[in-house]
Amino acid sequence: MVGIVVGPVLARLGGGTTGGYTLLAGAVLLSSLIFAFTTKDLPAAAKPGKDTSVEKPPVDPQQRRDFWWGFAGRAALFLAYSMISGYTLYMLEDYVGLSDHDAEAKLAAVTAVLGISTIIVMPISGVLADRSGRLKPFVIASSLIFVPGFAAMLVSPTFGGLLAGNALCGIAFGSYMAVDQALMTRILPSMDDAGRDLGVLNIAAAGPQVAAPFVASLIISALGGYRSLFATGIVLAVLGALAIKPIRSVR
Structure with a gap:
């Protein structure tokens, strides 16, 4: 951030x-x-070997469904966020209509608003979620906050519209990041395979970031420009929120 x-x-x-x-x-x-020379790297304690003679308990089908609903919700949100944040410079040039020089100068302000709002909201959202003892409402609400952020950019093709939209998106992303990882760790099908399953969930975050530039370019070129991109972002944000609702193993 x-x-x-x-x-x-x-x-x-x-x-x-x-x-x-x-x-x-x-x-x-x-x-x-700095990280390499200041971070202590303590070896992990040796673990006893697994008793392969004991069968693992079967995974609850509901827990498995919850896992894939969480995967889908995260993938939708990261795709929406990555598509729009990755095209900010081109939005300033082609959507707002600034010159290359002015767009480069304004880019720092837009990204600063996005980053600072994200950083400020993350600890606040985390504390509120801890105190409430609930995660799903925060993830759903965070996903839906993206909607007015994308809508502001959709209806106002101005520098101010991009600033307001990125401020809202920063609030949404900061709140989302503070609670989504906690939610994901509680919908793992089996703690015996927690490392593998967390790696799969990481694909839901990393994969959309890789695909976002290509997907966004297709939307912009084939569906009518940046307004179509913002509309797609709104749809993905809503789908990301809806994907969290069926999860039953976490409040």
Whole structure:
């Protein structure tokens, strides 16, 4: 989230493509070295071998259904978010109508609003969810907050519209990220296979981010421009919220 804010600033400080990428590469290298030399890496305690003679209890079919509903909800939300956040620069140029220079200058402001609102809301949402003892309402509400965010960009093709829309999307994404992972860990079919299943759930987040640029380009070129992209984002956000509702193993 901090990278969303800092990245465009570093790119502009570089004074061009080569300088910008050099600064970004230097930031990655520096942060990696800081992590490597300041983080204690304690070896895990050895675990006793599994008793393969004992059969695993069968997985509850409802728990398995909950798992795949959670997968679908996460995939829909990440696809919607990634499609629209990844095209911000082009929206400023082609949708708002700014020149290349002005669009690059405004990009830092838009990404800062998105990143800062996300960072501020994450701990607040997490604390509220912990106190309420409920996760589903927060995930559903977070998903639906994307709707007015995308709608603001849909109805207002202006710099202000993009700012307002990204502020709402940042609130939605921050709230979502604070509670979604907790929800996902509680719908795993079996704790014996928790690592594998969490990896599968990670595909629901990483896969849409990879596919988003391609899917967004198809929507923009084939369905009538950025308004179609925002409308698609609204539909995906609603579907993401609806996918959480059938989950029964978590409140």
